[in-house]
Amino acid sequence: MFLDKDFLLKNECSKILFHEYAENQPIIDYHCHLDPREIYEDQPFKTITQAWLGGDHYKWRLMRANGVPERLITGDGEDYEKFLAWVETIEGCIGNPLYVWTHLELKRIFGIDEQLTKKNASIIWEKANQKIQEETMSTRNLIKQMNVKVICTTDDPVDSLEYHEKLKEENAFHVYPTFRPDKAINIQLEEYFSYIDTLSEKSTVKITCYEELVYALEKRMDYFSTMGCKLSDHSFSALHPFDYDRTQLSELFSKRMRREELTKEEVYYYQFGLAVDLMCLYEKKGWTAQLHLMATRNNNQKLYQAYGPDAGADAMGDGQIESGISRLFDELDKRDTLPKTILYSLNPKDYVPLVALMGCFQSETRGKIQFGSAWWFNDTYSGIRYQLTTLAEGGVLANFVGMLTDSRSFLSYPRHEYFRRILCQLVSEWVEEGQLPDDRQYLGKIISKVAYENANHYFGF
Structure with missing residues (x-):
């Protein structure tokens, strides 16, 4: 039955593993793009359209693919018109995880069991908007309702973190920043100069050379640490292998600060x-x-010029990344300065090479180098299964830190349920095939660890 209590669970073993060991575990969302200000201000939503479609480029891409005009996606169309455009789009998206997520969000968050169609769209619109007026539908209450214990937002080194400071008083869950210095790394961009000025101001370090740049970033790290930060994050389309030379880095930084162009x-x-x-x-x-690799950004320049980044014009790179990561890890390992690291690739062709490379740099820290969850275009039914299978076959699945949302939506937490169901079903298939013993307690402990316990221990929350 569609989204019944055992959907995706095809045998008795999977049902026991999910319902007894995974279903009620808390959520640690260690990578997302939620706005800490919206969390702090406990903002209510006026309509389901605002909660569902605001900032969600996953949905925008599908709507464009369905011929929806831009005014009903990112434009000034009425909320009900946008809602109807999404309903018409999702009706055709069978097999897409967004079809499941959309209905799972209706069921878990709004208490609506009906299938979403054009015929009953007006009824569901009324039911959802009536529900959204309740106090339980504010941002903080949604987080509590979904049993979320930790949220790690994504933050630039120059961000003030004022709302993280204010959220320290929240006891039901914790909101921590994540240090993402992409703007300090993208030296080729024209806005790099103004960014360095802002970083100088925020860090109180006058940045005139490369060494001062690194010092300024470290001072901001120290401030992030006071707000509970435990993670950094980088987005690289690719990372190329080189021999490290501080003198050459200093020369390149100085050259760029003279506003000279750098070669590729x-x-x-x-x-x-x-x-x-x-x-x-x-x-x-x-x-x-965290190293997020192989995303190509803003491929559609017309769309980028009109609506800016994160509008749905990003895609999957197909270059080579293993050699750059290998060189990076080797340089750090020689210095005994390789941190705990999670590797993600947007291209599944990299899964096996990355898992193989991880094994070269593991240490006495259990699961030190992690293979990140199926990310973005890959957090599908088959994509999640492939990521889990690749990790299990080439590493230690029991050490995996599990799922994240990578989302800008407060309604996205049922994705953790989706992941947990797939995990339990996959493990149960290995039992049926005779690859694993039919020991529910033994396997249940591993399921519990992947669902929640590993992340809590690994990050030190």
């Missing part, structure tokens, strides 16, 4: 070198580094 090779060298220096600092502070 020089940009790659700078990005690799600064990554080395930052990773050393993460290890020093006991942070976990």
Whole structure:
């Protein structure tokens, strides 16, 4: 039956593993893009459209693919018109995880069991908007309702973190920043100069050379630590291998600050070198580094010029990344400064090479180098199964830190349920095939660890 209590669970073993060991575990969302200000202000939503479609480029891409005009996606169309456009789109998206997520959100958050169709759209619109007026539908109450214990937002080094400071008084859950210095790394961009000025102001370090840049970033890390930060994050389309040379890095930084253009090779060298220096600092502070790889950004320049980044014009790179990560890890390992690291690739062709490479740099820290969850275009039914299978076959699945939302939506937490159901079903299939013993208690402990306990221990929350 559609989304019944045992959906995706095809045998008795999977049902026991999910209902007894995974279903009621708390959620640690260690990577997302929620706005801490919206959490602090406990903002209510006026309509389901605002909660569902605001900022959600996953949905925007599907709506464009369905021929929906832009005014009903990112434009000034009425909320009900946008809602109807999404309903018409999702009706055709069978097999897409958003079809399941959409209905799972209706069921778990709004208490609506009906299938969403054009015929009953007006009824569901009324029911959802009536529910959204309740106090339980504010941002903080949604977080509590979904049993979320930790949220790690994504924050620039120059962010004030004022709302993280204010949220320290919240006891039901914790909101921590994540240090994402992409703007300090993207030296080739024209806005780099104004960014350095802002970083100088925020860090109270007058940045005139590369060494001062690194010092300024470290001072901001120290401030992030006072707000409970335990993670950093980087987005690289690719990372190219080089030999580290601080003198050359200093020369490249000075050249760029003279407003001279850098060659593509020089940009790659700078990005690799600064990554080395930052990773050393993460290890020093006991942070976990996240490396998100192979996303190509703003492919549609017309869309980017009209609506800015994160509008649905990002895609999947198909280059090579293993050699750059290998060189980075080797440089850090020689110095004994390799931090705990989670590797994500947007291209599943990289899964097996990354899992193989991880095994070269593991240490006495259990699960030190992690293979990140199926990300973005891959957090589908088959994508999640492939990521789990690849990790299990090449590493230690029992050490995996599990699922994240990577979302800008407060309604996205049922994705953790989706992941947990797939995990339990996959493990139960290995039992049926005779690859695992039919020991529910033994397997249940592993399921509990992947669902919640590993992340809590690994990040030190």
